Amino acid sequence: MKNNIKYLAVLALGLFACEPEFDNPIDESGAYSSGSADLTTYVAVGNSLTAGFMDGTMFRSGQQNSFPNIMAEKFAFAGGGTFTQPSFDDDVNDSGGFLLAGNPLPGFETRLVIDASQGGPENLNVVPTAEVSSLQATAYNNMGVPGAKSFHLGAPGYGNIANLSTGAANPYYIRHATEPNATVIGDAVSLNPTFFSLWIGNNDILSFATSGGAGEDQTGNPNVLSYGFNDITDPGVFAFTYQGLIDALTANGAKGVVATLPDVTSIPYFTTVPYNPIPMDAQTAAFANNAYTTYNGGLQFALANGFITAAEAAQRTISFSAGQNAVVIVDEDLTNLTGSGIPNLRMTTADDLMVLPSSGFIGTLADPSNPASVNGVGVPLADNWVLTATEIQLVRNARTAYNNSIVAIAAANDLAVADMAVKLEELVSGLRTADGQIYTNNYFDGSSDAISTAVFSLDGVHPNSRGYAIVADEFIRVINEKYGANIPRVTAGYYPGVTVVPTN
């Protein structure tokens, strides 16, 4: 019997040896490190990009793939603690969108999905269930508030439901502001972050851009109370605000990472619809040209009288021909000849950017009974459908100024900088991840390849989950570099992209 025991012991040893152990297992403590950063309490401050907004809204499953949540999962390998996000438990259909007092809140629709039976993006056809007036009054680790501009983060009352009707409050922040007069940055700092991310400023230029330049450039005007929703924030205001946010976040010695703002030409909202989207044969072109004989003649009159230069006359001359044609637009930056009865028209060029929604408008009839009223041909497009070269320059000027401030303030506070402007620019030519996949900023084109590789959500502005994974990976890369940390990276390919439903 004694012998049998000895025999069994040897056998057991053999079995034990069957659990293969790595020389340096990654689940061993010390396998990863946060370097000189302390990831115990990570707080993310920003706008929709930080919140995990995609497909035009916040929805429950999408929020799980916000870039800060993805980062927090990786931070957990290197001392990161719990990471909380605003609750969307009441989004029972996982549809996004808001109710206010039980009624759908206009402008806060359900998420966009591809309807396979129609072939295009549509709002998911269910009634939203998330209620703006159900207040959580909680500071969360994710303090990204969709729609927030830089100066909103420090604005008391931005989370006060009483201010919603005047537009001075934000329904997303209303739902979790700790009290009606709390500020986003105040709630963030109340968590005593040991580490933070700050990505803010996109909306300070983006609403101008997505509105086709319908707002004003407020450069030089520090009075934010006078700003319209679609205006460009004064770079001076931005710099001052940004400094204040960084001061608040670093007050207790926290380290962090900030991000630059990408160019509008990096996002499919502006790059999907070409400037010349209208195909014509010779006969149609001749018919379309006929409608502009008077206008073109007026230009020659204005030129002969010295009202405009020859260059402007050429720029404004409307001429369609067989093949792909540019569209006719109203451009308020042209010399005003309306006094002579000559409208501010020209055709788009490669330097103009058509906004994404124009794809569903160009080519439709303004008057269904009049075949000559084709929008973009017989009927010029209004300012909101196109971001003109002049408007693009305004956006770029502001963006350059903001980014200079971000980089300078980060340097002064010894913070890591994720140059998202450069990272997203890579998407234009193709961004290759470590696994060999190549991602672009193309809008979802319905192909099976795009199901695996699209990184922008259907709103054309925000990344989808896969895109946020690329963002999270870039943040981690620069954190590792700046703080001598060793935090695991992120593989974008495992994250979902577009949602396709059979019918809607």
Next chain:
Amino acid sequence: MKKLLLVLTIAFSASVMYAGGYRVGVQGHKQLAMGHTGVAVVTSAESAFFNPAGLVYLDGELNVSLGAAAVLSNTSYQNREFGYSAEADNPVGTPFYAYGAYKINDWLSVGLAVYTPYGSRVEWPTDWEGSHLVNNIELSAIFVQPTVAIKLSDKLSVGGGPIYVTGAVNFNRNLSRSLTDEGGNRSNVTIDASGINAWGYSIGAMFRPTEDINLGFNYRSKIDMNVERGEGTADFENLPGALAADFADGDFTASLPLPAELTFGASFKPAEKWLIAFDYTRTFWDAYKSLDVQFFNAAGLSRNPRNYKNSSIYKIGAQYDATQKVTVRAGFYYDESPIRDGFFAPETPRPDSVNFTGGFSYNLNSRWTIDASVLYVHSNEVQNSYGSFVEAGQRVSFGGEYKSNALVAGIGVSYKL
């Protein structure tokens, strides 16, 4: 008795077996215990597998050997850069063998061999990071080989026979790295087929220049296991509603080669009671170019390049008649992986391995013997990847560190009349 126990313990701690790719080398406990040598060994009916030519030199008119084993194999995976780790919790594999040899006259023997030289059971956690390559796989093949051996002289014999194979496969993987249904459940496919039949052959020769020296040669042909239309099922699960109609369940065709094996070796008796054997086996894995599965829906042709290379196994084993009742055996072999760098797919995660074997036979009486063996397979940690998964027209790499090992333990009986 105390001395015997010590010998047994040593034999056990130096245990053996397993081989590269999806080869499972457990074709007889006597020979497995000797490092799976046997092409030049004449001990029992196990020769029907190791070298049919040896059957004519067996003592006794009728020799039978039966046995089975349990394969406990484990593979761990980790990727430091991304923080991924997974452990394959493989179900216990159960290779078995049954050999019979009957001596018709002094120069002619016939036999029947039933054995399971190929198989694989790998079960990764469902939806793990490599799930687009494999979630789980089970391959099995039973070889049935009627055998004839002819003694040309006291020094030279030949043998061989046709092989009939019946095999089965069950393989599940996710369709892509990210596709899910509306509920977030990963879209996946299971292919399943059983009763796949094929034919091959085994031939061998044995030369005995002296009483104490044996030389052997054995060749087993390549056998292609083809799943034809209608023989298997492809079950697609968790497709999003918009794609479900395009990925309807159906059948599939596929082909998996069971590669040819060439073995030659020698055995000799350095002293009374001792036998030492050396085998060299070359496995022609280059037959395994690609695992191509043709579906008959939108999934189309799934091409999975393998590009295996031919590999060698170097084996040594010894046996010692410790007492009249007990024979102890031990052995070692080095098994080269047929997998090239960049083709390391997690469904057959077999790096180079060193293999320790041991075992014993206990003679109950002049006719019945109990045979037992153990094998411990050890592989060094390897850093490798599979780079031929195609996603949206791009080859996408999946890799990391792998470490695997296996323990095989089995028992059988031999009968001699």
